[in-house]
Amino acid sequence: MTSSISSLKEKRRDQRSESIIMSVCNLLSALLLLASTASASHYIGGLMTFNSKKNPDGSYRVDIRFKEAYHSCNMGDYWTCGFGNCGNKTFVSGRVDSSPKGGSWCQTEGVMKRTVSNNSPFQLQQSSCCWISNGANSGGNWRLLTLIDLGERSDTSKPNRSPVVTTLPVVRVPQNCARNYNLLSFDPDHDQVRCRYGDFSADECGMCNQHAGFTLDQSTCTLSYANSSTDVYLFELVMEDYPTQIISLNYTAMAAAVRSPFNNASSNLPLSKIPLQFALEVEAPAPSCTEGEYLPRFLHPTPHHGEHLQARVNQELEIRIKATATFSSITDVVFSGPLNSTKETTITGEYVINWTPTSENYGQHFPICFIAEGQNGSINYQSEMRCVIVVVKAEGPKSQVTCTKDTMSVSIERATISGVHGDHLRVNNNASCAVSSNSTHVFTTFSLNGCGTQIEETDEHVIFKNTIVTFDNPNHIITRKNVFEIEVMCKYQKKSSITTRFDAHRSAVNFTERGFGSFSYQFEFYQSDHFKNIRDPSSYPLEYNVAETIYMEISPLNVMQNTEVFLVSCVASPYDNPNYPISYPIITNGCEVDETVNIYTSHQPNVKFSMEAFKFIGQYDQVFITCSIIICQANNPNTRCAQGCTNSTQVAPSSHVHKREAAIQTGSHFISQGPLRLRRSASLTEAISPSLNLNLVFVAGCVVAVVAMVCGMMVYKSRGSNIKYQLLKSDEI
Structure with missing residues (x-):
């Protein structure tokens, strides 16, 4: 009996302990959630654009795209109807891009499809608290307002469309570096686009500041920074479109209206107005304001600002971006684009933005803006902001x-x-x-x-x-x-x-030439200068250390009697393309150009050579080697092979075959192998956004630690490093 009572007490005590532990877990989890929410709920900017068309039944469909940015990836549709018939809607949303730097932001895009019974104007609006708080900013309320006028234009016989625009939520500039931000301002109806500061009395902004040290060119939508104190400045702009000639707007349920070009001396009404809000952070001075030193500079194949790119329905569009900086390492490219666009990084240091338009996007224009980010120590730098317009064309070949x-x-x-x-x-x-x-x-x-x-x-x-x-x-x-x-x-x-x-390893290359017939040559890498052990084809891409010797051989699969191979040229490039703009000559005109090259054989059916491994300066970390070879009749003094190294540009002896004349040499043929890759050293980079409250980070870290100790342990088993495809x-x- 005593034993049973004792057992029951122990069981109840265990249950109470378990209950206490669960309560502690729940409380700590709530505290953790509160801490993360407190650091991730602030507003960092938003915008809206729209496109409309008339349905066969006489109603109108309006495709509305809006972007908002917060510390966390908040997604939702909180827009309300200000006036007019705002119709019925469907809504989808998703993440566009995020950055741990510059306020730790995440931008999302929502796509609203509204169906309205007539084309009378209506207004959408949204407001809440709070803007990000930093320095002079008090973290006040924010407001977004969009005026949508679907009146049928007399010049196009279609409903009006708004300008298309997007921007990064946070742009940054060193205090000592003047910079112009050309806000994308393209209108699909070819209207004049203007930008201005929001008006508090019209509910177009929450804080409505016009900051000293900045100027806004309203006619070109260019925001210029000259000089100001280090701080985060909030911009609540309004973008409007005006016709370039007098037009009328015709409605199904109201009288027609007239719209005129913009006139500074009058109060002409715009065709539409959309919000454009973002934050600009003035940071500590940079050692240099020259692009390409500390501030990243864009390189080919990055598109130019304002460039129009064509995309096809159901076909993936690629926008390739590359940047460089002498004293900073490029750490990221952040972008703002349409929903379902993605970003990948190539091992050669290019960033690729991908987007596949759907049939619903046909005929529309989509803006994409991007910025390269570089890092020097603990300091981050941004490039200029570039924006392009993507025009969606009809579906191409199936x-x-x-x-x-x-x-x-x-x-x-x-x-x-x-x-x-x-x-x-x-x-x-x-x-x-x-x-x-x-x-x-x-x-x-x-x-x-x-x-x-x-x-x-x-x-x-x-x-x-x-x-x-x-x-x-x-x-x-x-x-x-x-x-x-x-x-x-x-x-x-x-x-x-x-x-x-x-199989990354390149197989043998087959040639056919009159007088020589068909022949095959292979390009292989070896373990040592003994040229006995071929590097395993399954181990490609091959890895080398900088300055490690690479041993190579180009040889026939079946030796042709009385022939020799001559190495005319070899180049290295980051892609399997000898004509790529960035390439490094190794052998030219049969001469050793690179000082580490060593050619072991000459006047033989095969050629063996070596060189020291190197790395292309910049973000490239792979190398392809492409060589041009000629096959000659052995021991014939009239062939290019017999000439050997020559610095002249004279034409090699002709291999043209006349009647009853035997061929003495082939034309030149390309053969390549790779990629070779430099072994990477492990590194650990730690960064804490300067805008985060360090006390909050410490508290959150303690909470995480306690939760981890009290509530359990997660075991992570790393995968093997053997990469297959x-x-x-x-x-x-």
């Missing part, structure tokens, strides 16, 4: 791409490429990579390592790309046939363990 570990197969519906003859198509304009056709389709299959296929690697994928193009006569420099170009790709996902993978599912390509 194709199906099938990817295997070795090949890419492409099938294109002939009906979608009318006017293009199947016999006038090639892969990458390569004569040896022809395209076949029948009555319904154009099709081709080629190796992932052939036909000029380009390889690209991001943090998550390995991508093979090629292009199918039209051609006329290869000897002509003009063509009067329809121009056609379609990019095809195979995207492979990196995995730690899979069964299907592609996996095909994506067909619906992910």
Whole structure:
């Protein structure tokens, strides 16, 4: 009996302890949630644009896109109808991009589709508390207001459309560096766009400050910074569009209205007005204001500000961005774009913004803005802000791409490429990579390592790309046939363990020449100068340390009697493309250009050579080596092979074959291998946003620690470092 009572007491005591522990866990979790919410709930800017069209039943559909930014990725539709018939709506939203720097912001975009019975004007508005608080800012209320006028324009016979605009929520500038921010101000109706500060009496802003040290050119929507104290400045602007000539707006339920061009001396009403709000942080002075030193500078292939890019329905658009800075390392590119746009980083240091328009986006214009961020020690720097306009065109040729570990197969519906003859198509304009056709389709299959296929690697994928193009006569420099170009790709996902993978190692290259017949040469890397142990093809991409010796050999698969190979040139580039703008010559005209090059053999059927590994300056961390070779008749003093190294630009002896004349040498042929990659050193970077309250961070950290100790332990087992590559599912390509 005593034992039973004791057991019961212990059980109740355990239950009370468990209850206390759970209560503590719940309390601490709530405190943690409160701490994170307190640091992540503040408003950092917003904007709205709209596009409209008339439905067959006489109603109107308005596609409204709005962006908002907070410390956390808050998503929701809290817009209310200010006046007019705002109609019925559907709503979707998602994250666009975020940055741990400059206030730790996250920007989201919501897409509202409203159906209204008539085209009378209506107004949407939203307000709350609070703006981010820093220095002179008191964290006051914010307000957003949009006037939507769907009146049918007399010049276009269509409803009015607003200007298209977007911006990064937080832009930053060193105190000593003057800078202009050209706010994108494109109007699809080709109206005049103007920007001004919001008016408090019209409920267009919450704090309505006009800061000293900044000027706003209303006619060009350019915000210029000259000089001000270090602080965060909030801008609550209004963007308006005015016609370039007098037009009338016709309505179904009210009298027509007249709209005139902007006139400083009058109070002409705009066609629409939309909000544009963001934060600008003036930071500590920089050692230099020259772009490319501390402040990142954009490089090719980054598009220029204001550039118009074309995208096609259901076809992925790529916007490639690259930046550099001598005394800063590029850490990120942040952007503001349409919903469902994504960002990837290539191992060569390029940032790629991807977006695939849908059929609903056809005919519309979409703005995308981006900024490069660099870091020097604990200090972060931003580049200029660039913005582009994406114009969505109709769907292009319909194709199906099938990817295997070795090949890419492409099938294109002939009906979608009318006017293009199947016999006038090639892969990458390569004569040896022809395209076949029948009555319904154009099709081709080629190796992932052939036909000029380009390889690209991001943090998550390995991508093979090629292009199918039209051609006329290869000897002509003009063509009067329809121009056609379609990019095809195979995207492979990196995995730690899979069964299907592609082979990065380049296979042997086959040549055919009159007088020599068909022959195959391979480009291989070796372990040492003994040239006995080939680097395992499955280990590609190969890894080297800087200055480590690379041993290479170009040799025939089957030795041809009485022939020798001559290494005319070799170049290294970050892509498998010897004509890439960034390349480094290793051998030129048979001469060793790089001081570390050592050619071991000459006048032999094969050529062995070596050089020390190097890295391209900048963000590139891979190297492809491409060589041009000539096959000659051995021991013939009249061949290019016999000439050896020559610094002259004289033309090599002709290999043209006359009647009864034997060929003495081939033309030059390219052969490549790679990629080679430098071994990376592990590094740990820690950064805390200066705008966060450090006491709050400490408290939150303590709470996390207590929760971890009291509530349990999570075990993370790291995956192996052996990287293979996996095909994506067909619906992910």
